Amino acid sequence: MLVELDPSTKKTLRKALRNRNIRVGGIIVATFVLMGLLAPFIAPYDPTKGNLRDSLLPPCSKYPFGTDFAGRDILSRVIWGARTSLIVSTVSVFIAVIAGVLVGGLSAYVGGWIDEVVTRIVDVMLSFPDILLALFVAAIVGPGLENVIVAVALYNFPQFVRIMRGSALQAKEMEFVEAARAIGESNASIFARYLLPNSLAPIVVHATLRTAASILTAAGLSFLGLGVQPPIPEWGQMMSDARTYLVTAPHVWIFPGIALFITVLGFNLLGDGLNDVLNPKMEV
Amino acid sequence: MLLEVHDLRVSYHTDEGTVKAVDSVTLSLGRRETLAIVGESGSGKSTLALSIIGLLPKTARVDGSIRFLNKELTSLREEEFRRLRGDRITIVFQEPMTALNPVFTIGKFMRDIYLTHRGGTEKDALSLAREWLGKVKVPGPEKVLSSYPHELSGGMRQRVLIASSLMLEPDLVIMDEPTSALDVSVQAQILRLIAELKSQVEASFIFITHNLGVAAAVGDRVAVMYAGKIVEMASKEEIFSNPMHPYTQGLLRAVPKVSGGEVEPIPGSVPSLVNPPSGCRFHPRCPLADERCAEEEPALMEVGSGHWVACHRVSGSGRW
Ligand SMILES: Nc1ncnc2c1ncn2[C@@H]1O[C@H](COP(=O)(O)OP(=O)(O)O)[C@@H](O)[C@H]1O
Ligand SMILES: [Mg+2]
Numbered sequence: 001m002l003v004e005l006d007p008s009t010k011k012t013l014r015k016a017l018r019n020r021n022i023r024v025g026g027i028i029v030a031t032f033v034l035m036g037l038l039a040p041f042i043a044p045y046d047p048t049k050g051n052l053r054d055s056l057l058p059p060c061s062k063y064p065f066g067t068d069f070a071g072r073d074i075l076s077r078v079i080w081g082a083r084t085s086l087i088v089s090t091v092s093v094f095i096a097v098i099a100g101v102l103v104g105g106l107s108a109y110v111g112g113w114i115d116e117v118v119t120r121i122v123d124v125m126l127s128f129p130d131i132l133l134a135l136f137v138a139a140i141v142g143p144g145l146e147n148v149i150v151a152v153a154l155y156n157f158p159q160f161v162r163i164m165r166g167s168a169l170q171a172k173e174m175e176f177v178e179a180a181r182a183i184g185e186s187n188a189s190i191f192a193r194y195l196l197p198n199s200l201a202p203i204v205v206h207a208t209l210r211t212a213a214s215i216l217t218a219a220g221l222s223f224l225g226l227g228v229q230p231p232i233p234e235w236g237q238m239m240s241d242a243r244t245y246l247v248t249a250p251h252v253w254i255f256p257g258i259a260l261f262i263t264v265l266g267f268n269l270l271g272d273g274l275n276d277v278l279n280p281k282m283e284v
Numbered sequence: 285m286l287l288e289v290h291d292l293r294v295s296y297h298t299d300e301g302t303v304k305a306v307d308s309v310t311l312s313l314g315r316r317e318t319l320a321i322v323g324e325s326g327s328g329k330s331t332l333a334l335s336i337i338g339l340l341p342k343t344a345r346v347d348g349s350i351r352f353l354n355k356e357l358t359s360l361r362e363e364e365f366r367r368l369r370g371d372r373i374t375i376v377f378q379e380p381m382t383a384l385n386p387v388f389t390i391g392k393f394m395r396d397i398y399l400t401h402r403g404g405t406e407k408d409a410l411s412l413a414r415e416w417l418g419k420v421k422v423p424g425p426e427k428v429l430s431s432y433p434h435e436l437s438g439g440m441r442q443r444v445l446i447a448s449s450l451m452l453e454p455d456l457v458i459m460d461e462p463t464s465a466l467d468v469s470v471q472a473q474i475l476r477l478i479a480e481l482k483s484q485v486e487a488s489f490i491f492i493t494h495n496l497g498v499a500a501a502v503g504d505r506v507a508v509m510y511a512g513k514i515v516e517m518a519s520k521e522e523i524f525s526n527p528m529h530p531y532t533q534g535l536l537r538a539v540p541k542v543s544g545g546e547v548e549p550i551p552g553s554v555p556s557l558v559n560p561p562s563g564c565r566f567h568p569r570c571p572l573a574d575e576r577c578a579e580e581e582p583a584l585m586e587v588g589s590g591h592w593v594a595c596h597r598v599s600g601s602g603r604w
Contacts, residue, residue, distance in 0.1 A: 182369055
């Protein structure tokens with residue numbers, strides 16, 4: 001957030017490193033991100049090509065996580081699945097943050113009937129449970145990687161509108177915004193340099209938490225066949241494939257399940273930790 | 285005259301009704317002059333200040349005229365007004381804890397003011413900022429430049445804001461209760477600093493306070509405001525030696541004295557400005573009020589050279 005390492009940033013950083021949620025969550029998230037980025041180099045096998053003779057093998061020295069019905073290496077598919085989740089969650093949250101910050105911030109800043117209309121729409125969108133809104137969109141636009149991104153971005157969008165609007169309204173009431181006007185700052189400059197940066201902390205925290213929820217929702221959509229389509233490896237879809245062998249070959253769903261669980265946990269821990277460290281700063 | 289306010293009326297539209305926060309105020313300010321405006325909280329001082337610098341909320345309606353540097357400010361385009369603000373007219377607010385953006389360093393804040401209005405280089409901006417931090421007696425200006433607001437005390441922040449308000453050599457500096465939010469010991473230091481700086485710069489000042497003692501210490505002239513109106517205006521010597529309006533006299537008795545002694549607050553409080561009292565707005569609290577005061581509004585009249593009062597008991601039937 002702040003480029004130069006001044007004393008107060010250093011203090012925040014030290015506080016962050018002492019926070020256990022941040023340390024544990026950070027390690028998990030870093031592992032997940034590295035796995036996603038380096039998938040082509042660290043996965044032992046091609047995740048899409050299988051050997052039917054090796055179908056449904058339990059974990060062994062050749063395949064540490066075993067194989068699925070098509071004889072594909074589950075470890076490689078879990079690693080590549082991280083890449084899919086990483087793309088879907090970060091791109092969709094990124095889109096939602098940008099759109100939400102612009103709409104929420106402007107809505108608060110401009111006020112009047114525009115703000116009222118925006119608030120109403122957001123309230124309606126938020127009244128649907130996450131997965132329902134995503135399901136609805138996915139059902140309309142159809143399955144596929146890009147469409148999952150759109151669906152997940154859309155369900156995240158109203159949340160960021162609300163957060164940004166709230167903190168922009170708060171910042172707007174701060175005297176420094178009036179003081180900024182008093183030194184001749186323009187509206188655009190006040191929005192970009194006063195309201196935005198002062199709303200950043202809650203946005204960062206929420207973006208982290210929403211990444212967790214987005215990974216879960218994207219996996220859910222894929223599990224239901226409305227998400228990422230084969231042959232692209234995806235954890236939810238892998239678990240869905242395992243439905244027929246739930247008991248006979250549990251390793252097919254256990255490993256992607258564990259990966260999903262740990263990753264979501266990691267983002268939630270990181271988000272909680274960031275919340276502890278960043279938000280007291282807003283008290284000033 | 286640098287500033288001429290004529291028959292200024294400002295009202296806020298609220299759910300409870302129209303608040304006539306400033307009602308028919310006329311005043312003028314010469315170059316290098318300091319006008320202190322004094323009155324209890326809710327008498328419209330801040331509203332008057334905000335109307336001069338053009339920062340009233342959208343719910344406010346302004347009538348009358350404010351002429352500054354031969355420009356009519358009430359009809360000035362926002363574009364043009366923005367160029368005046370922070371450059372020709374500056375303001376120091378009451379609350380230094382929240383007047384600075386928490387995400388900017390002091391250096392960035394001061395540098396931006398310079399760059400917004402002067403252009404020029406970052407280096408010039410910073411050296412001017414450093415120079416002014418020295419003038420407001422901030423210890424270690426270099427370190428303060430790289431500090432964030434929350435690292436500074438209230439008094440330090442107010443010094444920074446005062447430096448920022450004077451840095452570009454403005455024509456008019458408005459200070460709206462600049463010491464009211466500070467510790468008593470710091471208040472005195474800041475007041476001394478302001479008095480000192482006043483003699484070093486070319487600017488004119490409007491200094492707002494609720495303490496008549498402070499007003500007379502800082503101002504060349506003092507205007508006493510009550511319920512949106514100026515009720516008395518005179519040189520500081522006159523205000524002290526010959527206060528005429530019963531409200532001014534009340535304020536004078538309410539000033540804490542160095543010698544100790546009893547402070548007598550004026551009984552009652554400033555009335556709602558949605559439905560102000562009829563006649564003289566002070567009559568419900570005035571020890572001298574009669575029927576006429578409740579019916580007829582007294583006009584502001586010159587009773588001596590440069591001494592103006594709005595009171596029936598003074599201007600109507602001679603001294604009482
Ligand atoms: N933004 C506003 N909206 C409505 N009423 C206001 C607003 N600002 C001030 N007022 C009212 O205007 C009157 C004068 O307030 P103000 O100018 O702040 O006085 P002072 O600075 O002397 O305390 C008060 O009655 C106050 O409640
Ligand atoms: Mg005020």
